[in-house]
Amino acid sequence: MAQIAENLKTILNKIREIEKKADRAENTVKLVAVSKFHPAEAVIEAASAGQNLFGENRVQEAAAKFDEIRAKGINLDLHIIGSLQRNKVKEAVRIASCIESVDRIELLEEIEKQAAKINKSIEVLFEVHTGEDSKAGFTSEEDLTLAIERCAKGDFPHITPKGFMTMAPFTEDKELVRKSFVTLRELREKFQKTFPALDLCELSMGMSGDYDIAIEEGSTIVRIGTAIFGERVY
Template identity: 60%
Template sequence: MKSVDVKVNLEKIKNSISDAERLSGRAEGSVKLLAVSKFHPAQSVVDALNAGQTMFGENRVQEACSKFEEICKAHPETELHIIGTLQKNKVGRAVKICSCIESVDRLELIQEIEKYSLLNNKTIRVLFEYHTGEESKSGFTSYESLQEAVKYCAEGKSPHVLPSGFMTMAPFTQDEKAIHASFAGLRKTAERLRREFPQFALGTLSMGMSGDYRIAIAEGSTEVRIGTAIFGEREYPAA
């Protein structure tokens, strides 16, 4: 495969994010970069850490554990987020390795995260995944179901789960108006829920990937999830 300079790529992406912040009238540094290391080797993560990147995202719990257990010991500044659909039977392992779960898409998952966070004596930040795009995407599909999940946390039923914001994926389309609408929809939903539940900051809006992060920043994203532009093409495992 073609050699990838992770340090150079990180610098390019960070400069591009800064440009998008400026063009959108956003404060410099208001958008965080989550480096998505799915299907990339541990050495690529270490290269990114050595270049100053500390926040990483993984889709699969098994891969995250095998890759990050040693990395987190050697680099305690590492912050791992789980961003993929999370099965109930994987929650225990996820809680042990990560600091944030961005893909909370049902109330049952909050209950499981609470159970394992209590067992591990830690607090896990969570983002509620809200469905604003494709039919095939996961996430809460109505404002009422999302509201119910935040309310559950507000009632003190999950003290080891800290609601920190929201995540979405835009539809896979070339129609920029549709992408804008998807991200704007999450922003407006988040604003409404912040007013309703002021006890939680709910300040994180995780939206925007390699193809649409500039639009996401224009619509208020505070975190973009970038993989290929940093680490190169993914090495998918053999079927």
């Protein structure tokens, strides 16, 4: 387990190095430690090493794990980063501060409904399909515009849109990966101009294998699991 603290330190140092090389201010990139398929003890170990922000893909697994951790008085920040079914939204809203994987308007409606019930304000990122492999994410700019428009209009008072998320294609071709990240950054710039009242500052892009390219292209959140916790035990 001491390895987790060591891995975290290595990753954070690398993130700071890449920020510097990319001429970005220090600490402009947040690290989401992706703890899916890893036990509560691993999360607590990372928390003891100073990591406060975690990401989980599966709501049921996340709820069991983070309820256990919080019952011990350890209060951590959790993002839901996996594709989300409507019947899992109630739990997701209860346990998380941000849902990064909003890919359709129906999901926004359900998040609003569940957040209103417990009078909780929740942040969301719009997931955009920018690579060929991932099936998740908005594929139509028209639908995405409509979703953001409804947020700007105040249709979802318990939801705070904070930006965008994507997964690059799984490929050795770094130019394709970069293209995916550039697409998201340009989209964010465009929507920020169109909806100046919203603060769409976050770009969640980059994982263990490609976070260097993501940071070079403006990522503000990287989602890293394997390089911190080791290979997953399925």
